[in-house]
Amino acid sequence: MTAADEDAAGSRAGAGPDSATPRRPDWSAMAIAVILLGIAALVAWDAWTLKLSPTYARVGPATAPYVVAALLAALAVGTAVMAVRGGFPAREHAEVSPILWIAGGLAVQMLVLGTAGFSIATGLMFAAAARGFGQRPLWLSFLIGTGIAFVAWVVFAMGLRLSLPAGPLERLLF
Amino acid sequence: METFALLAQGLLVALEPVNLLYALVGVTLGTAVGVLPGIGPALTVALLLPVTYKLDPGGSLIMFAGIYYGGMYGGSTTSILLNTPGESASIITAVEGNKMARAGRGGPALATAAIGSFVAGLLATLALALVAPWVVRFALSLGPADYFALMVLAFTTVSAAFGSSTLRGLTSLAIGLALGLVGIDLQTGQARLSFGVPWLLDGIEVTTLAVALFAVGETLTVASRQSRLPDRVEAVKGSVAMTREDWRRSWKPWLRGTAIGFPIGAMPAGGADVASFLSYSTEKLLAKRPEEFGHGAIEGVAGPEAANNASAAGTLVPLLTLGLPTTATAAIMLAGFQQYGLRPGPLLFASNPELVWGLIASLLVANLMLLVLNLPLIGLWVKLLTIPRPWLYAGILLFATLGTIGANPSVFELGLLLAFGLLGYGLRRFDYPIAPVVVGLILGPLAEQELRRALGIAQGDPTILVSSPAAIVLLALAAIALVVPPLLRLRGRGRLLTRLATHED
Numbered sequence: 070m071t072a073a074d075e076d077a078a079g080s081r082a083g084a085g086p087d088s089a090t091p092r093r094p095d096w097s098a099m100a101i102a103v104i105l106l107g108i109a110a111l112v113a114w115d116a117w118t119l120k121l122s123p124t125y126a127r128v129g130p131a132t133a134p135y136v137v138a139a140l141l142a143a144l145a146v147g148t149a150v151m152a153v154r155g156g157f158p159a160r161e162h163a164e165v166s167p168i169l170w171i172a173g174g175l176a177v178q179m180l181v182l183g184t185a186g187f188s189i190a191t192g193l194m195f196a197a198a199a200r201g202f203g204q205r206p207l208w209l210s211f212l213i214g215t216g217i218a219f220v221a222w223v224v225f226a227m228g229l230r231l232s233l234p235a236g237p238l239e240r241l242l243f
Numbered sequence: 244m245e246t247f248a249l250l251a252q253g254l255l256v257a258l259e260p261v262n263l264l265y266a267l268v269g270v271t272l273g274t275a276v277g278v279l280p281g282i283g284p285a286l287t288v289a290l291l292l293p294v295t296y297k298l299d300p301g302g303s304l305i306m307f308a309g310i311y312y313g314g315m316y317g318g319s320t321t322s323i324l325l326n327t328p329g330e331s332a333s334i335i336t337a338v339e340g341n342k343m344a345r346a347g348r349g350g351p352a353l354a355t356a357a358i359g360s361f362v363a364g365l366l367a368t369l370a371l372a373l374v375a376p377w378v379v380r381f382a383l384s385l386g387p388a389d390y391f392a393l394m395v396l397a398f399t400t401v402s403a404a405f406g407s408s409t410l411r412g413l414t415s416l417a418i419g420l421a422l423g424l425v426g427i428d429l430q431t432g433q434a435r436l437s438f439g440v441p442w443l444l445d446g447i448e449v450t451t452l453a454v455a456l457f458a459v460g461e462t463l464t465v466a467s468r469q470s471r472l473p474d475r476v477e478a479v480k481g482s483v484a485m486t487r488e489d490w491r492r493s494w495k496p497w498l499r500g501t502a503i504g505f506p507i508g509a510m511p512a513g514g515a516d517v518a519s520f521l522s523y524s525t526e527k528l529l530a531k532r533p534e535e536f537g538h539g540a541i542e543g544v545a546g547p548e549a550a551n552n553a554s555a556a557g558t559l560v561p562l563l564t565l566g567l568p569t570t571a572t573a574a575i576m577l578a579g580f581q582q583y584g585l586r587p588g589p590l591l592f593a594s595n596p597e598l599v600w601g602l603i604a605s606l607l608v609a610n611l612m613l614l615v616l617n618l619p620l621i622g623l624w625v626k627l628l629t630i631p632r633p634w635l636y637a638g639i640l641l642f643a644t645l646g647t648i649g650a651n652p653s654v655f656e657l658g659l660l661l662a663f664g665l666l667g668y669g670l671r672r673f674d675y676p677i678a679p680v681v682v683g684l685i686l687g688p689l690a691e692q693e694l695r696r697a698l699g700i701a702q703g704d705p706t707i708l709v710s711s712p713a714a715i716v717l718l719a720l721a722a723i724a725l726v727v728p729p730l731l732r733l734r735g736r737g738r739l740l741t742r743l744a745t746h747e748d
Contacts, residue, residue, distance in 0.1 A: 101673065105414065112421055115436050128698040130428040133691040134435060137420045144414045151410060158407065158674050167466035168668070171640070172661060175459070178644060179657040191644060195637045201466050204633035214637060221645055229297050231649035 097160075098152035102145045109141035170201030186236015187226070191218035250372050253600030257608045262305050265298070266605050269306035270612045273313020278320050278624045279635060281465060284555070285571040285681070286457035287314035290639075292450050292579055293646040300583040304602045307579055309609040311572065312364060315555050316613050319356040319548050320624050323349060335523045336551070339536070339543030346539050351485045355493045355541055356548040357617045358485075363501040363549035364610040367556035370505050371563075372603050375592070378564040382589040387697035388708050390565075392717035394690040397567055399724040402679035409729050411675045418666075419683020422447050423691075430695065442655040449578035449685050451647055453571065455660045456677050458643040460667020462636045467668070469632065493545040496526050500549030507550075508557020508569075518557075522550035556606065563587050563599060566689070571678040574685045 116134035151157060174197025182190040195214025196207050204210055219238065226233040227243070235243075256262060272294065276287045291310050295303035323340035336356065343352040385393070402416035403409045425436045426446030437443040485493070503525065504518040526546040527536045536543055561567040566588035568574040580587050585595065592599055617624075630638075647660050670677060694708075701707035709715050 098673070105417075108418075108421060112424065112436065119433050119435065128695050128703060130431045130433050130435060133687075133694070134424050137417060137424060137687075140413070140417045141421065144410065144417055147410045148414065156408075160672060161468060163467040163672065164469070165467075167469065168463050171459075171463055171466055172665065175640070175644070175657070175661045175664070179654050179661065182648070182654055182657065187645075187648070191641055194644065195641055198462070198637040198640050199633040202469060202633035202636055204631075204637075210633075210637070213634075214641065217638065218641060218645075221641065225293075225645060225649055229294065229649075231293060231296065232652040233645070233648055234652065 094153045095155055095157050096152075098157045099149060102149035102152060105141050105145035105148060109138045109145060112141065113138035167201040171198050174198050174201070182234055184236065186239050187222050187233040188215050188219040188238050189236055191215070191221075246372055246376055249596060249600045250604060252597065253602075253604030254607070256301070256597055256601035257305065257605035262302060262601070262605065263608065265302045265306040266309045266609050267612060269309020270313040270316075270609050270616060271309075273310035274317040274320075274613065274616065274624065275313075275627060276310075277314035277317025278627050279317075279630075279639070280321055280325055280628065281461050281636075282314075282639065283318060283457070284311060284314035285453060285575060285678075286461075287311075287317070288572055288575045288579075289450050289453040289457065290642055290646055292575065293649045295579070296582070296650065300585060301598055301601055303583070304579070304598065305605040307576065308602055308606045309612070311555065311576065312552075312606065312609045312613055314572075315552055316357065316360055316617055317624070319360065319551070320353060320617075320621070321628065323352045323356060323544070324625060325628055335519045335547040336544055338523075339540050342537070342539035343541065343544065348539065348541075351489050351541065352539075352544050353621055354485045354618065355489060355545045357614060359493065359497040359500065359545045359549040360552040361610055361614040362497045363504060363551075363553040364556060364613075365607065366498075366501045367505045367508075367553035368603065368606045368610065371509075371556050371559055371606075372600075374509065374560055375564050375603070378560060379589045379592050382565050385713060386711065387693045387700065389711055389713045389717065391690060391693040391697055391708065392714040392721070393565065393567060394686055394693065396717045396721040396724070397561075397569055397682070397686060398679075398690070399721040401569060401682045402676070404724040404728055407674060409725070409732075411673070412679055415670065415675045415677070416679040416683045419680040420687040422452065422680070423684045423687030429688075429692070440655075442653055446688075447659070447684060448651060448656070449575060449681065450650060451656055451659055452663050452684055453575050453681050454643045454647060455663030456667035456670070456680060457571075458639055459660060459664025460671055460677070462640055463664060463668035464671045465632075465636065467672075489541055492541050496522070496542045496546035497549040499525060499529075500546040500551075501553040503546075504550035504553030504555075505557040508554030509560040510557075518550040518554035519547035522546040559603075559606075563591070563602075564589060566591075568682055568685060571681040574678075574681045577685055 112134050116131040116138065119129075119131050121129050121131060174194040177197065178190045178194035181193065185193075192211050192215030195218065196210035199210040199214070200207055215238070222233050222235075222239060223243075225231045226235070226239075257266070269291075272291055273287055276282055276290060277284060282290075288307070288310055292307075295306050298306065319336055319340070322337035323344050325341075340352045340356065343349060398416055402412035421436075423446070425443055427434050427437075427444050434444055500518075500522040503522045507518040507521070523543055523546060526540075526542040527533055530536065530540065530542055532540070555572075558568075558570050558573045561569055562573045562576060564587075566577070566586055568577045577587060585591060585598075644657060644660065647656050650656075667677065669675075670680070697707050698705065709718065
């Protein structure tokens with residue numbers, strides 16, 4: 070879906086928001102159709118690789134995946150038809166940089182979680198997300214986010230015994 | 244009268260001091276989170292599910308009931324004071340309630356919403372207690388084929404019956420069904436769609452998916468169009484007290500809203516949005532002064548708010564008695580049951596009566612607590628609405644990731660959160676509904692189980708699926724839900740269906 074979004078965002082930026090007459094065919098919608106078809110193929114291929122014992126020959130673990138794959142394929146065709154006819158509602162212009170800040174923040178949090186611990190990793194994500202909404206400066210948001218995350222860590226990891234990874238900051242104080 | 248004995252027993256459970264505490268924590272957290280803009284009951288429940296992990300099942304479900312009702316209440320406050328409803332079911336409330344707030348009548352609007360929600364919650368919860376044993380008796384007579392038909396009906400009503408497009412609704416459902424296939428097949432032990440990734444063998448967590456689609460997806464959506472969002476909190480001027488006139492105009496809509504909301508929630512016929520919209524139309528039709536509608540008519544707040552809450556209690560009927568979630572919120576609650584190895588359905592009433600009836604009774608308790616909590620503390624909730632957007636959404640993401648890691652301590656889970664969050668953004672951008680994805684994920688494997696059980700009994704003969712009257716009726720209804728809406732759209736009635744769309748809960 071993301072590739073389609075960026076495509077949409079990119080093309081709309083030039084065309085201007087809410088263009089009254091949608092271009093036909095709608096290439097973003099067409100991309101969705103292709104993705105759906107791809108998922109259908111993946112589900113069907115995975116079902117095909119399952120080892121079926123003869124006892125289960127009629128209904129087994131592969132039955133439901135084949136049904137879902139067929140449904141997805143049919144919907145892909147329907148989506149393609151709709152893309153050609155321009156049946157999708159008009160999309161407004163999307164700002165890309167906030168999305169990159171937020172998604173990037175989540176990715177950074179995921180990558181440094183093991184080494185930096187919950188509070189610092191989450192503080193980084195918090196700062197990036199706030200920056201995505203236009204909040205500056207980054208370091209202040211980072212300090213606030215790390216503070217909140219640390220309090221949350223104390224409450225949830227100590228109080229409610231959830232397993233949240235500890236890092237240097239958590240080990241320093243507990 | 245057996246019902247009342249069971250309910251009284253349940254009340255004894257719910258009134259134990261520790262359970263009262265759980266309920267109080269639940270309603271407080273539920274209201275506090277539910278009141279935040281952009282957070283509906285589904286996300287409230289998904290975000291707060293990890294808080295309940297370390298409690299015993301009874302306490303956890305009681306806290307959960309409080310969170311559910313609290314989230315519904317919080318949403319109405321948001322929609323009255325801010326013109327961006329916190330939950331889709333409150334969109335109708337936003338129309339009249341926000342107009343009232345702008346005219347300086349925010350206090351009475353909040354009061355009629357809170358008292359209406361209380362009245363509706365009380366009556367609907369009693370109705371739930373009365374109806375549940377009957378449905379349980381009916382449910383015990385159903386075979387696997389009937390259950391399969393029931394789930395097919397739920398699939399079509401959740402995805403195709405309402406909203407702007409049957410195609411997009413079904414596509415959302417199919418994505419959910421495909422995600423539901425991931426993991427080890429319970430009957431043969433074979434791994435499906437796992438690609439050798441060990442974290443995928445247990446399947447995809449409903450909470451991870453729900454938090455990602457609702458919290459991350461919503462955050463990305465708001466961020467991508469932030470420069471165009473209105474953002475003004477209406478100050479509550481004057482007292483929250485309702486005048487005699489307000490009471491006179493409110494009590495009938497409360498009762499009518501309850502009568503509309505409960506059956507709609509109880510049947511797999513769409514969520515609270517449908518109920519509140521129908522209640523709004525009814526009130527407009529019956530009003531002595533219909534010209535006030537659109538300019539702050541109190542009936543337009545009282546009725547839909549009652550309908551909204553009554554339908555929330557109504558959705559617990561299929562969830563508890565049949566194990567059938569018909570909204571995203573109910574799907575997440577089902578996941579909450581499953582974490583304790585409990586499977587809602589007729590057998591749960593037999594095997595854990597004190598748990599089920601304790602839950603129903605604590606809904607009554609939570610309802611009363613909310614009324615007491617909401618009206619005096621309204622100023623505090625209003626403060627929550629004024630949190631600047633960067634801090635609000637960064638905070639939402641903080642708790643979304645905290646809940647995800649807390650439930651499944653692995654970096655992989657965070658990767659899924661990000662991936663599904665982007666999926667959620669894409670779905671919103673292209674106007675795909677979110678709820679069918681969540682319902683498909685949790686209900687898909689259950690439907691597959693019933694299908695295979697039915698076909699197993701019949702030794703693979705597919706006619707078993709249409710061999711009982713119940714199954715035939717249910718499948719026929721499913722076909723109607725699939726075929727009629729596109730015909731209505733072709734005949735130009737599509738706008739109505741779009742307004743009835745079940746976006747979120």
